[in-house]
Amino acid sequence: MQDFGDTAAATPLRIGVAGLGNVGATLVRILQKDAAELTKKLGRQIVVTAVAARSRSRDRGIDISGLDWFDDPVALAKSDGIDLFVELIGGEDGPAFAAVKAALEMGRPVVTANKALLAKHGVTLARMAEESGAQLGFEAAVAGGIPVIKTLREGLGSARIAKVYGIMNGTCNYILTRMGNEEISFAECLKDAQALGYAEADPTFDVEGFDTAHKLSILATLCFGYEIAPDKIHVEGISKITQHDIKVAADLGYKIKLLGIAQRSDDGIEQRVHPTFVPKGSAIAGVDGVMNAVALETDHVHELLLAGPGAGGPPTAASVMSDILDIARGTRVPPLGVPSEELLPFRQAPMRAHEGGYYIRLNAKDVPGALAAIATRMGERSISIDSVIQRSDLKAKDSTDDGVSTRTVVMITQKTLEADVRAALAQIRADGFIVGEPQLIRIELL
Amino acid sequence: MQDFGDTAAATPLRIGVAGLGNVGATLVRILQKDAAELTKKLGRQIVVTAVAARSRSRDRGIDISGLDWFDDPVALAKSDGIDLFVELIGGEDGPAFAAVKAALEMGRPVVTANKALLAKHGVTLARMAEESGAQLGFEAAVAGGIPVIKTLREGLGSARIAKVYGIMNGTCNYILTRMGNEEISFAECLKDAQALGYAEADPTFDVEGFDTAHKLSILATLCFGYEIAPDKIHVEGISKITQHDIKVAADLGYKIKLLGIAQRSDDGIEQRVHPTFVPKGSAIAGVDGVMNAVALETDHVHELLLAGPGAGGPPTAASVMSDILDIARGTRVPPLGVPSEELLPFRQAPMRAHEGGYYIRLNAKDVPGALAAIATRMGERSISIDSVIQRSDLKAKDSTDDGVSTRTVVMITQKTLEADVRAALAQIRADGFIVGEPQLIRIELL
Numbered sequence: 001m002q003d004f005g006d007t008a009a010a011t012p013l014r015i016g017v018a019g020l021g022n023v024g025a026t027l028v029r030i031l032q033k034d035a036a037e038l039t040k041k042l043g044r045q046i047v048v049t050a051v052a053a054r055s056r057s058r059d060r061g062i063d064i065s066g067l068d069w070f071d072d073p074v075a076l077a078k079s080d081g082i083d084l085f086v087e088l089i090g091g092e093d094g095p096a097f098a099a100v101k102a103a104l105e106m107g108r109p110v111v112t113a114n115k116a117l118l119a120k121h122g123v124t125l126a127r128m129a130e131e132s133g134a135q136l137g138f139e140a141a142v143a144g145g146i147p148v149i150k151t152l153r154e155g156l157g158s159a160r161i162a163k164v165y166g167i168m169n170g171t172c173n174y175i176l177t178r179m180g181n182e183e184i185s186f187a188e189c190l191k192d193a194q195a196l197g198y199a200e201a202d203p204t205f206d207v208e209g210f211d212t213a214h215k216l217s218i219l220a221t222l223c224f225g226y227e228i229a230p231d232k233i234h235v236e237g238i239s240k241i242t243q244h245d246i247k248v249a250a251d252l253g254y255k256i257k258l259l260g261i262a263q264r265s266d267d268g269i270e271q272r273v274h275p276t277f278v279p280k281g282s283a284i285a286g287v288d289g290v291m292n293a294v295a296l297e298t299d300h301v302h303e304l305l306l307a308g309p310g311a312g313g314p315p316t317a318a319s320v321m322s323d324i325l326d327i328a329r330g331t332r333v334p335p336l337g338v339p340s341e342e343l344l345p346f347r348q349a350p351m352r353a354h355e356g357g358y359y360i361r362l363n364a365k366d367v368p369g370a371l372a373a374i375a376t377r378m379g380e381r382s383i384s385i386d387s388v389i390q391r392s393d394l395k396a397k398d399s400t401d402d403g404v405s406t407r408t409v410v411m412i413t414q415k416t417l418e419a420d421v422r423a424a425l426a427q428i429r430a431d432g433f434i435v436g437e438p439q440l441i442r443i444e445l446l
Numbered sequence: 447m448q449d450f451g452d453t454a455a456a457t458p459l460r461i462g463v464a465g466l467g468n469v470g471a472t473l474v475r476i477l478q479k480d481a482a483e484l485t486k487k488l489g490r491q492i493v494v495t496a497v498a499a500r501s502r503s504r505d506r507g508i509d510i511s512g513l514d515w516f517d518d519p520v521a522l523a524k525s526d527g528i529d530l531f532v533e534l535i536g537g538e539d540g541p542a543f544a545a546v547k548a549a550l551e552m553g554r555p556v557v558t559a560n561k562a563l564l565a566k567h568g569v570t571l572a573r574m575a576e577e578s579g580a581q582l583g584f585e586a587a588v589a590g591g592i593p594v595i596k597t598l599r600e601g602l603g604s605a606r607i608a609k610v611y612g613i614m615n616g617t618c619n620y621i622l623t624r625m626g627n628e629e630i631s632f633a634e635c636l637k638d639a640q641a642l643g644y645a646e647a648d649p650t651f652d653v654e655g656f657d658t659a660h661k662l663s664i665l666a667t668l669c670f671g672y673e674i675a676p677d678k679i680h681v682e683g684i685s686k687i688t689q690h691d692i693k694v695a696a697d698l699g700y701k702i703k704l705l706g707i708a709q710r711s712d713d714g715i716e717q718r719v720h721p722t723f724v725p726k727g728s729a730i731a732g733v734d735g736v737m738n739a740v741a742l743e744t745d746h747v748h749e750l751l752l753a754g755p756g757a758g759g760p761p762t763a764a765s766v767m768s769d770i771l772d773i774a775r776g777t778r779v780p781p782l783g784v785p786s787e788e789l790l791p792f793r794q795a796p797m798r799a800h801e802g803g804y805y806i807r808l809n810a811k812d813v814p815g816a817l818a819a820i821a822t823r824m825g826e827r828s829i830s831i832d833s834v835i836q837r838s839d840l841k842a843k844d845s846t847d848d849g850v851s852t853r854t855v856v857m858i859t860q861k862t863l864e865a866d867v868r869a870a871l872a873q874i875r876a877d878g879f880i881v882g883e884p885q886l887i888r889i890e891l892l
Contacts, residue, residue, distance in 0.1 A: 034604045041604075041784050139601075145748055147601030154777075155585075155593030157767025158480045158487075159760070283753055286732040300760035302591050307729055307751040314605070314746035321603025331600075331777045338487050 012045035013328045014081060018073035018099055019088030020053040023113060023140070025060040026313035027086065027320055032062070042328050052076040073099040077108070084109045084327055086320060092116035100125060107132035111323040113140035113316060119214040119230040122221065123343060126335040136335040137323025142215040143168055143292040145315025146308040147322065152222040152296075153337045159298040161223040163263035165444070168215040170290035170310045171199045171206040172238050172258040176275075177288040179246050180255060186241055198290060208237030209258060209273040216260035219294065220271055222337045223262065229271070229346035236274040244361060245439060248389060248410050249277055255285045256441065268347035270354060277359055277443040283307075352419035357386070357443035360413065360425070363406040363435040370433040371409065377427045378411070381420040386412040406435050412443070458491035459774045460527060464519035464545055465534030466499040469559060469586070471506040472759035473532065473766050478508070488774050498522040519545040523554070530555045530773055532766060538562035546571060553578035557769040559586035559762060565660040565676040568667065569789060572781040582781040583769025588661040589614055589738040591761025592754040593768065598668040598742075599783045605744040607669040609709035611890070614661040616736035616756045617645045617652040618684050618704040622721075623734040625692050626701060632687055644736060654683030655704065655719040662706030665740065666717055668783045669708065675717065675792035682720040690807060691885060694835060694856050695723055701731045702887065714793035716800060723805055723889040729753075798865035803832070803889035806859065806871070809852040809881040816879040817855065823873045824857070827866040832858040852881050858889070 015031065017024050031038075031048045039045045050068035052075075070076035077085045077099040085103040087110060089096040096117050103110045105128060112118070118125070118141050129136040139149045143166065152161075167173050175189040190207065193199035205211050217230035238258050249256050254277040262271045278285045283305045287293040292310030297303050309315040336343065364370045378385060389410040413421065425438050461477065463470050477484075477494045485491045496514035498521075516522035523531045523545040531549040533556060535542040542563050549556045551574060558564070564571070564587050575582040585595045589612065598607075613619050621635040636653065639645035651657050663676035684704050695702050700723040708717045724731045729751045733739040738756030743749050755761040782789065810816045824831060835856040859867065871884050 030604060038604055040788055041780075043785065146750065147597050150596065150601050151593050154772060155596050155768050157764040157771060158476060158484055159764040159767075281732065281734075283729070283732045286727065286729045288727075298760075298764070300764070302755055302758075302761045302764065304592065304754035305751070307753075309748055309750075312748075314744075315748045318603035318605040318744070318746070318748065321605075322601050325603060326600060329778060331779075332775055333777075334487075339489065342486055 012047050014047055014049040014083045015086060015324065016050040016052070016076045016079060016082035016084070017048060017086045017088065018052040018070075018076050019090065020051060020060055020064075021088065022313040023316045023320065024051075024053070024088040025062050026317040027088070028062045028064070030317055030321060038325075042325065044328055046324065046328055049081050050076055050079060074102050077103040078106065082108075084111065084324065086110075086324070087112040087114060087117075088320070090114055090116070092120040097121060101128065104128040104132055104134050104136065107134045109135040109137070109327045111137040111320055111327070113138070113320055115141040115211075115214045115218065119217045119228060122218060122228045122336065123340055126340040129335050130340055135327050135332060137326060138218075138335070139323050140316045140319035142218055143294055143306075144309055144311045145319055146292060146294060146306045146310070147319065148219070148294045148306055149222065150322065151304075151306065152219065153333055156296070156298070159300065159302060161296055161298050163261070163297040164219050164223045164294065165259050165261040165284075166216075166219070166294035167257055167284065167287050167292050168260050168294070168310060169206050169209075169212045169258060170292060171203065172209075172212070173288065173292070174198050174290050175207070176238060176241070176256055176258065179241065179243065180250070183243060185243065186239055207239050209235040212258060212260040212273045216262055216271060216273060219260075220262035220269060221343070223296070224264065224269055225338050225342065225344055226269060226346045227343045229348065232346060232348040233271040233273055234351040235272075238275050240439065241275055242439075244408060245359070245441060248359070248361070251389075252277075252387070252412065253280050254278060254443070255280055257284065257287075259284075259444065261444070265349045265353065267349035267353050270349040270351075272351065272354070275441050277357075277441055279445060352417075352422065354418040354442075355415055356418070357415060357445070358413045358421050359439075359441040359443060360411045360421070361439035362409045362411075362428070364409045365433050365435060366405045366407050367433070373431055373433050374409070374428050377424045377431065378413075380427075381424040383416050383420055383424055384414040386414050458493050460493055460495040460529045461532060461770065462496040462498070462522045462525060462528035462530070463494060463532045463534065464498040464516075464522050465536065466497060466506055466510075467534065468759040469762045469766065470497075470499070470532075470534040471508050472763040473534070474508045474510070476763055476767060484771075488771065490774055492770065492774055495527050496522055496525060520548050523549040524552065528554075530557065530770065532556075532770070533558040533560060533563075534766070536560055536562070538566040543567060547574065550574040550578055550580050550582065553580045555581040555583070555773045557583040557766055557773070559584070559766060561587040561657075561660045561664060565663045565674060568664060568674045568782065569786055572786040575781050576786055581773050581778060583772060584664075584781070585769050586762045586765035588664055589740055589752075590755055590757045591765055592738060592740060592752045592756070593765065594665070594740045594752055595668065596768065597750075597752065598665065599779055602742070602744070605746065605748060607742055607744050609707070609743040610665050610669045610740065611705050611707040611730075612665070612740035613703055613730065613733050613738050614706050614740070614756060615652055615658045615704060616738060617649065618655075618658070619734065619738070620644050620736050621653070622684060622687070622702055622704065625687065625689065626696070629689060631689065632685055653685050655681040658704060658706040658719045662708055662717060662719060665706075666708035666715060667789070669742070670710065670715055671784050671788065672715060672790045672792045675794065678717060678792060678794040680718040680720065680797040684721050686885065687721055688885075690854060691805070691887060694805070694807070697835075698723075698833075698858065699726050700724060700889070701726055703730065703733075705730075705890065707890070711795045711799065713795035713799050716795040716797075718797065718800070721887050723803075723887055725891060798863075798868065800864040800888075801861055802864070803861060803891070804859040804867050805885075805887040805889060806857045806867070807885035808855045808857075808874070810855045811879050811881060812851045812853050813879070819877055819879050820855070820874050823870045823877065826873075827870040829862050829866055829870055830860040832860050
């Protein structure tokens with residue numbers, strides 16, 4: 001019978017796991033529990049032989065007594081007792097980076113779930129892996145339990161991707177879903193999310209879109225073959241989304257989702273993370289709560305949606321396992337889809353060149369001529385307005401400082417250049433007919 | 447630099463394609479057009495060198511003048527001029543089976559899109575491939591452009607799947623979607639589907655669920671590790687679905703989809719294909735028109751949905767290409783996920799042991815006591831009724847032969863054993879209070 005391992009199929013594959021949080025402990029448990037089944041599947045044994053973590057004595061619900069213990073993950077990565085290094089420490093630099101480098105330098109395969117590390121050092125690490133002949137797997141780094149990395153690297157043949165977008169942060173999706181179902185504010189939802197463990201004590205990284213941006217930068221490289229550019233992303237979070245916005249969206253047949261979007265344009269690659277109006281009937285609109293989803297559009301009108309759990313111990317550990325199994329089988333694929341020397345320098349399409357529909361909410365002063373002045377400024381920039389909404393129940397409660405009352409005006413534009421929308425709004429602000437900052441939410445017709 | 451092909455990475459991989467229909471012609475076009483890009487990605491050239499089809503002269507929009515021509519696909523499969531054989535002929539036996547066998551017997555890798563062949567001979571072919579050391583890829587055989595085979599074989603780590611279900615026939619989904627959006631009958635929708643090329647002249651294979659059953663049998667084997675059992679599936683098609691059913695479903699918050707479902711139960715594996723009530727808000731309910739979707743549930747409440755095009759030249763060719771690329775890279779994986787000698791004999795859970803909710807539509811005679819008699823029979827089997835609906839606009843137009851008018855009664859049951867529902871309906875039929883066959887549609891709370 002054919003064996004499905006590499007040349008050393010008869011010998012067991014020895015795994016070292018650095019980081020024993022939720023995912024790490026789950027992984028060790030799976031490797032111990034499913035050992036017999038895995039051996040049958042692979043024709044080769046997979047065993048955890050060593051671990052590294054901060055506290056040796058902490059109860060994690062797993063038995064590590066028979067395993068080699070390392071205080072230093074770098075020492076584990078270099079240890080003679082392992083064949084594959086799993087990095088579940090986290091952090092873009094520090095011990096995670098040092099340990100992954102140490103393993104790859106000696107040609108030892110690495111599996112990591114560390115999106116921050118990949119976003120910052122992915123190209124460097126891919127190059128090291130290719131030079132030393134080691135494999136580098138990171139399925140769990142983006143959209144935890146969804147096999148999106150494998151699909152992009154191996155599953156699409158030579159289909160050319162035109163656009164990738166997704167819901168990649170469970171905290172944001174949970175908050176927006178609850179705001180859509182109940183009449184509660186962003187702040188209240190955030191508090192609940194924190195109580196439920198869906199949001200960190202300092203939620204900035206999640207709710208302001210930076211976590212999504214990291215993941216998007218990795219996906220964009222796999223899709224378009226450019227170097228990873230996590231700093232060249234237009235990022236807006238969800239903290240300014242109000243019940244006004246949610247309700248108007250619902251009335252117009254939309255839901256608001258925080259999307260990460262990357263697409264080819266004439267000017268380069270657009271990378272953007274922002275709250276987005278998506279049509280209620282679209283597949284991505286149905287992805288609610290802590291679920292994640294990634295969608296792809298290819299040149300051949302070939303749309304693909306992958307939806308599933310974005311985090312959690314078992315799903316994330318399952319993704320780490322799938323990388324381990326690929327390595328055990330001897331699968332070889334360039335970490336970033338194409339050999340790193342073929343990656344193109346990133347060319348960022350300016351956000352001002354983005355074209356799309358816009359939802360604009362303004363607090364217009366309740367004085368004669370205000371609406372006319374606003375409409376005139378939009379017209380000067382050739383912005384076509386699809387609809388204007390002034391619902392009494394959405395009326396701004398506040399009055400301006402000088403005692404002028406305001407009313408909420410919502411405009412939906414047709415396809416428009418972002419530069420024109422920004423210029424018109426700057427002019428409207430300068431005219432003095434509005435109070436506060438306009439709310440601007442992009443519309444995607446997915 | 448590391449190379450990502452097999453040991454013969456420097457030599458080109460020569461492809462022979464048998465069958466030049468829509469998918470075959472698209473594949474040849476892609477291989478010719480993207481040659482340079484593929485070489486860069488793989489570090490190895492991929493070239494079509496030979497083709498086989500019925501008519502040599504037919505215009506397919508591709509240039510085959512430089513390729514070796516074979517009238518006989520078996521001769522192509524065995525030819526010295528190819529390293530990999532692609533079978534796009536179709537049919538469960540005949541030349542497709544003969545050619546695939548011929549290639550595998552000599553250790554030559556095969557890629558096929560042929561679900562009927564796989565459903566009938568998959569285990570035999572997997573065994574042959576394992577014995578000769580050849581790879582066998584069939585990503586395109588199920589849900590054309592969706593990478594579901596790769597995900598099941600490689601992408602889930604060791605996660606144990608509890609249930610797999612999906613919309614796997616575009617013809618049926620198109621018809622049900624249109625019936626849901628417009629007030630037209632099954633027959634009218636089918637005619638339109640035929641005119642648009644979404645349905646065959648003889649639509650039986652699609653609309654009666656057999657195509658879905660083939661695909662389901664392949665997925666079930668990959669999910670549960672049993673032998674493929676396409677004949678051990680409870681199959682019902684969509685031809686008896688009426689606007690009554692569609693409307694009541696909508697009123698109750700459901701859509702009707704033709705699902706293929708396989709799940710573990712205490713009695714073995716349930717494999718079933720039937721029209722299904724799915725909650726409107728569920729992800730699978732959003733998969734409309736000719737789109738397909740496959741969903742997985744693992745033991746860890748780890749749900750995954752993959753949605754995309756189920757057919758069409760470019761998506762299907764892209765899936766064929768992904769298999770070709772895996773083989774070019776030297777990826778080795780057992781065709782059916784586990785080595786074929788590890789496959790368990792299939793153990794079918796009887797449909798009568800299925801438990802779920804049911805939609806039951808009856809034409810009850812409009813005579814005193816009819817409804818009471820029906821309700822009594824349900825009660826005798828301990829079937830709890832969630833709701834009874836008698837809408838005047840859904841009143842049956844027909845009268846019975848003996849001049850008795852009827853009224854449509856719809857009942858929704860709570861979770862019930864299928865054996866009990868069937869027994870109650872048999873009794874109700876015997877009592878003589880209903881006319882015609884009851885309509886029975888299963889409800890899944892996905």
